Amino acid sequence: MADESYPDDLRYHREHDWVRVEGDEAIFGITWFAQDALGEVVFYEPPAVGSTVSADATYGELESVKAVSDIYAPAEGEVIAVNEAVVASPGLVNSDPYGEGWLLRVRLANPDAVGALMDQAAYTAYLAGLGDA
Amino acid sequence: MTAISPRTTSLYSRHLAAGAKLGDFAGWQMPLDYGSPRSEHLAVRASVGMFDVSHMGQIEVAGRDARELLTWALTNNLGAIGPGQGQYTLMLTDDGGVIDDLIVYALLDRYMLVVNASNRSACWERIQECAAGRDVEIADRSDEVAMIALQGPEWMNALGPLVGSPSPLGLEYFEITEDMVAHVPALIARTGYTGEPGVEIMCPWESAPRVWDALLRGAVDAVPAGLVARDTLRTEMGYPLYGNELSRDRGPIAAVLSWACDTKKFGFAGAESVERDIANGVAEKLVGVMFDEPGIPRPGQDVLIGDRVVGVMSSGTLSPSLECGIGMAYIASEFAIVGTEIVVDVRGRKRQAHIARRPLVARSPRTD
Numbered sequence: 001m002a003d004e005s006y007p008d009d010l011r012y013h014r015e016h017d018w019v020r021v022e023g024d025e026a027i028f029g030i031t032w033f034a035q036d037a038l039g040e041v042v043f044y045e046p047p048a049v050g051s052t053v054s055a056d057a058t059y060g061e062l063e064s065v066k067a068v069s070d071i072y073a074p075a076e077g078e079v080i081a082v083n084e085a086v087v088a089s090p091g092l093v094n095s096d097p098y099g100e101g102w103l104l105r106v107r108l109a110n111p112d113a114v115g116a117l118m119d120q121a122a123y124t125a126y127l128a129g130l131g132d133a
Numbered sequence: 134m135t136a137i138s139p140r141t142t143s144l145y146s147r148h149l150a151a152g153a154k155l156g157d158f159a160g161w162q163m164p165l166d167y168g169s170p171r172s173e174h175l176a177v178r179a180s181v182g183m184f185d186v187s188h189m190g191q192i193e194v195a196g197r198d199a200r201e202l203l204t205w206a207l208t209n210n211l212g213a214i215g216p217g218q219g220q221y222t223l224m225l226t227d228d229g230g231v232i233d234d235l236i237v238y239a240l241l242d243r244y245m246l247v248v249n250a251s252n253r254s255a256c257w258e259r260i261q262e263c264a265a266g267r268d269v270e271i272a273d274r275s276d277e278v279a280m281i282a283l284q285g286p287e288w289m290n291a292l293g294p295l296v297g298s299p300s301p302l303g304l305e306y307f308e309i310t311e312d313m314v315a316h317v318p319a320l321i322a323r324t325g326y327t328g329e330p331g332v333e334i335m336c337p338w339e340s341a342p343r344v345w346d347a348l349l350r351g352a353v354d355a356v357p358a359g360l361v362a363r364d365t366l367r368t369e370m371g372y373p374l375y376g377n378e379l380s381r382d383r384g385p386i387a388a389v390l391s392w393a394c395d396t397k398k399f400g401f402a403g404a405e406s407v408e409r410d411i412a413n414g415v416a417e418k419l420v421g422v423m424f425d426e427p428g429i430p431r432p433g434q435d436v437l438i439g440d441r442v443v444g445v446m447s448s449g450t451l452s453p454s455l456e457c458g459i460g461m462a463y464i465a466s467e468f469a470i471v472g473t474e475i476v477v478d479v480r481g482r483k484r485q486a487h488i489a490r491r492p493l494v495a496r497s498p499r500t501d
Contacts, residue, residue: 039154040171066170066364
C-alpha cells in the first residue's frame, strides 16, 4: 500500500474523490484516505465510455473483499476513458491511488466548477475534522 | 454515553505490531487483515498462515452424565468418538433451529465444546438448561483458553520444531492431543475452517504470545491472517457460518447438515423437527454459487431464474483462488441442483452464475 499523501495539484470532493484538471479534461480517482478505509480493492465497476457523470453523483463502484463503496464524481462530464488497468488489477487503487490507480477520464462540462472543490489544505483540514468526530 | 469497549485477546499487541486493521467482531476487537487479505488467503492455500481465534468459546463438560447430557444437547452421534477425537455437531432449540455449530472434543476425563464467539452465552445457557437434574460439572473456560489456528499445507514444517513430541504431527483429521508448543502446554487438534490441513492450538490465555512468536519466526514463517481471509477461505470451501448460513430460523436439513445429525437414533433435542424435515422435505436448501461473469455477490441479494426470485445469497465474496465471485445461497429446493443456471441481482445488475458443488475450490483439509 502507498504512504498517506494528498498531492497539492489536485482538488478534492468530500466523498474522498480527487480530480486532476488537464485543460477541459479531467481525471478522477479516490484519495489515500478512501482506499485505506475500503481496504484491498478487488473489483472496479466503471461506467460506460460516452456516458455522462454528474457532480456529487455516484458513477461506479469499488469493492474490497468485505465491502462495496460507491465512487462519486467530483464534477460533471462525459466519460472519455476508463482505466482498464484498474479493471484488470484493482489493487492499483491501493498501491498508487493518484497515479496508476486513476479511475476515469472525463471531458468536463464546466471546468471552472472544479475551483469550488477543496484544495489540499482544505481537504486535509476536513480529514482532521472527521478524526475528531 | 459510554460505549462498551470491545474486548481484546492476549495477542492484541502482536496484531498491532504486525500492522493489523482491527475491527469489532462479536464484541471483540479482532484483526480483520494485516494489509492484504488476498495475500493472506493465498499464503494459507500455498504455504501456511495463522489466525488468532481466541475469541471463540470453550465449554467443558465432565462428570458421570456428561455423555448423556451431550448426546441430548448435540445433534451428532457422540458415541462415534472416543478420547482424542473431535466431531462437528450442532446445538438446536427444541423447535429444531440452530443455536450454534461447534466442535465437541472427547478428552480423557471430559468433553470440550469449541463454540462461536457470538454464541458463547447462548451455548452456555443451553448446556446449563440441559444439565438440570444430571450429574455433570460444566465450566466456561473461554476466558482462560487462547486459540491459534495454524492452517496450510506447510503446517507440519511450521509446527514440527516447536512440539514436545511427534504425536501432534501424526494426528488424523479431527483428532486432538495434549503436547507442548514452544514450551507451552497445549491442546492440539487437527481441525480448522480453511479447507487446508492444519491444527488449532489451545493454550493458556497469557501464553498465546509465546506460541504466536515461535510460529511467526519458525522453520517456516507462518503468515498472520485475519478474519477477512478466514471468511474467504471458508466461503471457497462452502463451509457454513453462523449468522449467515445458520440461525434459529432454519434447521439442519435446509442447511444440508443431516450428516451432522444422528439420523439413526434421533435422540437429541430438536430431533422431531429434523425428522419431519427429512420426511416432508424442506422448502429451500443451501447451495454453492459460482459467478460466470465479473461481479461479487453479497449476503441478502436475490437469486433469480428468469424473472422469478428463487432464493437469496447467504454469503458472497470474490474468491482469491478462482478470481471470480462465489458464495452460498438458500434456493427453492426444486432448483437446488448443481449446474442450474441462476442470476444474482447485484445492486440492480443481473449477474450470470450457476449452482456449484461445494467445495468451490479443489482443496481438502484431509491428508489421508
